[in-house]
Amino acid sequence: MFDAAMTGLLDVLSPHSMGLMLIGILIGFVVGVLPGIGGPVAMALMLPFTFGMEPIHVFAFLLGMKVVTSTTGDITAVLFGIPGEATSAATVLDGHPMARKGQAGRALGAVLMSSLVGAIIGAVVLALSIPIIRPIVLAFGPPEFFMLTVVGLIFMASLSRGQMLKGMIMGCAGLLIALIGIDPQAGVPRYVFGQLELWEGLGLVPIVIGLFGGPEIVQLMLSKESIAGKAVSRNIDGVWQGMLDTFRHWKVVAWAGAIGSAIGVIPGVGGSVSQFIAYGQAKQMSKTPEEFGKGSIEGLLAAGGNNNAKDGGSLVPMIAIGLPGSVSTAILLNAFLISGLNPGPEMLTTHLDVTFSMVWIMIIANIIVVILALPLLKPLARLTFTEGPILVPFLLVLTVLGAYAENNSMFDVWVMLGAAAVGIVCLRFNWPRVPLLLGAVLGDLCERYLFLSTSLYGWSWIQRPLVILLGMIIVAILFKTVWDVRKSIRRSSEVRA
Amino acid sequence: MSKFFSGRTGVSRAIVTAKGPRMQKLALPASMALVVAAASPVYAQDAASCEFFKNKTVELIVPFSPGGGFDIYGRMVAKHMGPELGAANMIVRNQPGAGGLLGTNQTWAAKPDGLRIQVMSVSGMVTSELGGAEGVSFKTGEFSWIGRITGEPDVISVSPTGSIRTIDDLKKIGAERKIRYGSSGVGDIDYIEGNLMSMMLDDKVDVVTGFSNSSEVYSSLGRGELDLFSTSLSSAISAQKAETANMLWTFSTKGVEGMPEIKPLADFVDAKFLPLIKVQEAVVAAGRAIAGPPKLPEDRLKCLRDAYDRTVASEAFVAESKQLNRPVQPLTGAEMAAVVEEATRAPQEYVDVLRKSFGK
Numbered sequence A: 001m002f003d004a005a006m007t008g009l010l011d012v013l014s015p016h017s018m019g020l021m022l023i024g025i026l027i028g029f030v031v032g033v034l035p036g037i038g039g040p041v042a043m044a045l046m047l048p049f050t051f052g053m054e055p056i057h058v059f060a061f062l063l064g065m066k067v068v069t070s071t072t073g074d075i076t077a078v079l080f081g082i083p084g085e086a087t088s089a090a091t092v093l094d095g096h097p098m099a100r101k102g103q104a105g106r107a108l109g110a111v112l113m114s115s116l117v118g119a120i121i122g123a124v125v126l127a128l129s130i131p132i133i134r135p136i137v138l139a140f141g142p143p144e145f146f147m148l149t150v151v152g153l154i155f156m157a158s159l160s161r162g163q164m165l166k167g168m169i170m171g172c173a174g175l176l177i178a179l180i181g182i183d184p185q186a187g188v189p190r191y192v193f194g195q196l197e198l199w200e201g202l203g204l205v206p207i208v209i210g211l212f213g214g215p216e217i218v219q220l221m222l223s224k225e226s227i228a229g230k231a232v233s234r235n236i237d238g239v240w241q242g243m244l245d246t247f248r249h250w251k252v253v254a255w256a257g258a259i260g261s262a263i264g265v266i267p268g269v270g271g272s273v274s275q276f277i278a279y280g281q282a283k284q285m286s287k288t289p290e291e292f293g294k295g296s297i298e299g300l301l302a303a304g305g306n307n308n309a310k311d312g313g314s315l316v317p318m319i320a321i322g323l324p325g326s327v328s329t330a331i332l333l334n335a336f337l338i339s340g341l342n343p344g345p346e347m348l349t350t351h352l353d354v355t356f357s358m359v360w361i362m363i364i365a366n367i368i369v370v371i372l373a374l375p376l377l378k379p380l381a382r383l384t385f386t387e388g389p390i391l392v393p394f395l396l397v398l399t400v401l402g403a404y405a406e407n408n409s410m411f412d413v414w415v416m417l418g419a420a421a422v423g424i425v426c427l428r429f430n431w432p433r434v435p436l437l438l439g440a441v442l443g444d445l446c447e448r449y450l451f452l453s454t455s456l457y458g459w460s461w462i463q464r465p466l467v468i469l470l471g472m473i474i475v476a477i478l479f480k481t482v483w484d485v486r487k488s489i490r491r492s493s494e495v496r497a
Numbered sequence B: 001m002s003k004f005f006s007g008r009t010g011v012s013r014a015i016v017t018a019k020g021p022r023m024q025k026l027a028l029p030a031s032m033a034l035v036v037a038a039a040s041p042v043y044a045q046d047a048a049s050c051e052f053f054k055n056k057t058v059e060l061i062v063p064f065s066p067g068g069g070f071d072i073y074g075r076m077v078a079k080h081m082g083p084e085l086g087a088a089n090m091i092v093r094n095q096p097g098a099g100g101l102l103g104t105n106q107t108w109a110a111k112p113d114g115l116r117i118q119v120m121s122v123s124g125m126v127t128s129e130l131g132g133a134e135g136v137s138f139k140t141g142e143f144s145w146i147g148r149i150t151g152e153p154d155v156i157s158v159s160p161t162g163s164i165r166t167i168d169d170l171k172k173i174g175a176e177r178k179i180r181y182g183s184s185g186v187g188d189i190d191y192i193e194g195n196l197m198s199m200m201l202d203d204k205v206d207v208v209t210g211f212s213n214s215s216e217v218y219s220s221l222g223r224g225e226l227d228l229f230s231t232s233l234s235s236a237i238s239a240q241k242a243e244t245a246n247m248l249w250t251f252s253t254k255g256v257e258g259m260p261e262i263k264p265l266a267d268f269v270d271a272k273f274l275p276l277i278k279v280q281e282a283v284v285a286a287g288r289a290i291a292g293p294p295k296l297p298e299d300r301l302k303c304l305r306d307a308y309d310r311t312v313a314s315e316a317f318v319a320e321s322k323q324l325n326r327p328v329q330p331l332t333g334a335e336m337a338a339v340v341e342e343a344t345r346a347p348q349e350y351v352d353v354l355r356k357s358f359g360k
Helices: A002-013 A015-033 A039-050 A055-080 A086-100 A104-139 A142-159 A164-178 A204-223 A239-248 A250-264 A270-285 A297-321 A327-338 A352-385 A388-405 A410-428 A434-463 A465-496 B020-039 B041-053 B069-085 B098-109 B122-130 B167-176 B189-200 B214-222 B233-241 B271-285 B298-313 B315-323 B333-344 B348-357
Strands: B057-062 B089-094 B116-121 B144-150 B154-158 B179-182 B205-208 B228-232 B246-250 B288-292
Touching (some): A002 A352, A015 A055, A015 A352, A039 A055, A039 A327, A039 B069, A055 A204, A055 A297, A055 A327, A086 A104, A086 A297, A104 A297, A104 A352, A142 A270, A142 A465, A204 A434, A239 A250, A239 A352, A250 A270, A270 A297, A270 A434, A297 A352, A388 A410, A434 B205, B069 B089, B098 B116, B098 B122, B122 B189, B144 B298, B154 B189, B154 B214, B189 B205, B189 B228, B189 B271, B214 B228, B233 B246, B271 B333, B271 B348
Parallel strands (some): B057 B116, B179 B205
Antiparallel strands (some): B144 B288, B154 B228
């Protein structure tokens, strides 16, 4: 195994692989920064360029591109409050308030370093899981996936603390949105109103861009000031401080990385949910949970650390049994097959070096992106001091393009505008947006896995050991949330008395 | 969730190489046709009508997202067919939505000028049309068929961890409990095949839906949660290599060349079910093909068909399909039209199964 790891490393370090990785990183850097035009779209468009390449070169190019988009998507989220990727939504929650306070430099430094640490955690988890990869993947069936989606839903509660009722209502609205489309069990169209565009449900990318980006753009337009216009401090030199924050709060980053790698394994759930679970978990562990959402460095580090770790996790089921965990791993799977590789035992024996090369690519590409991004952070942070009326037209174009690009569909642009309207109303009347997004993502998965569990096992699925274990975790999280809420109510009533 | 064509849309896991003999068979008539044409006045007329495409951009619509199996085939064809047609460009445009129906409906209604053609998921189109599926506004037989790309047979696999190795094993399980047949969606080809199997096994099959794509069904088969699942041969080969499937039967009357271990289902079922297996075989053989809107002018259709035939016979195309591990089994436009006609002339018994599959 050690030999394979070394061969994999040497293959990745060859000039050809490194050259292709650099090209991939540069492309990934740009598309990651642009909202909506994310990793999956870029990888799909670049796939034809890999025709005829050696497997390791293909992965150096495509995987290098993919891991970078997660990091650079966070940059847009911090600077403009518009997630560059659907998986960067949690970064907006604290990263952007920090930018507004004039701490864009510190926020960018923190997000960059926590992404790197998260990526290394994800890569290590992938490497360590290689000997036991198949039994692990095969141990998780629909009942276990269902329970994990319930864990995600439970975090709605901790993410809505302080406004629990509003959070629950928004979460339910999200679950209702998830009902739109052809139902997975009987094939019946639900709430599609005769529109073929709605058969596959509402797209996640336009919802995320609209929900988070829309209100920011309107605020910028109305205030006519720069993003950090009202900031007291104008510290764009905080990049190093942000990087050090990653190590100062290493527990938060480590937890976020571990959660990302674990949740990344679940097909379909991946990054769009794990970011909020990591964020919610950090909030529960924090001594200052009230800071979350207002520019908490812990919240930002949790989002950043989780984001790249999930990439390692999502490769696990793909390598083990050919089950892609996300849209981008599905494209990677096609790249596998095109280059003559087959997921499964081969990847753990004859092609073990290729599997290890993927681990190395994840680590090296992330180190390169940190080095490349460092000199750019200061100028980027300066953008938060640019006048709103100059920025807004660019942001408008980018959000519309981002919503359109995934499916070449104007319908998605309308969805984005609808989501933006909802986002603006939410912000104006102080309703939380995250539970809505969580409900929309998890509703469909929750329904599918529950039906599959009962179709395959009847009700006996409840007795499976992992299901029971996950059930206990859910009860513990609920108990902790109720405990914390009661404690804070007691504390506030004491203060009032 | 693509419900109608997703059996062929998920991650395509093609591994089988291009079939050499078929290529040679095509290459010969195509080159002969060129020699004959060059010496006749008809060629001049053809060349003049093909002038239409000069300096024009032809759009090849892929009704699914980029990065998938259909997209790769589409890009392979567009790259080689554009120059053969003499067009300035042949570009691939992805128009995903409603499991491929969105793009297909639009191509059906598009202006028949030869500048918009599409990669069609023909098997899914035939079954949804015959089954009366919602959202279908086309008649498959009336498209202007340009040529088939692939038409692999479907293979039924069992769980590698289970005890099923023969039809008798299946019947034994059927006597104890329902046999679980995985499906990637209501109305998909695998769903229809599950229902056909149920008919052949005295209603002892339960078709399990809710999976989002064929990879997910295979992983469930690998865990031993399911008993059976059927996909195209190349997907099944891939799953067998990943040790999540064990291929046993083809859904057809004949076996697979070079793979004697995979037996035709027709050998094991009651003779009264043979017509059903034959029509399913014909539907599956319709595979993936290129077509334009109905009523494409004869001369332009001929240009497109000839260019397609030259494309699939060209060494560069064959080499690329081998290099990319994408199997091709081309048919000419006229042959493809005949295949579609045969598939749509299904017996009422089969149509009833389809209508049941689509909840009609």
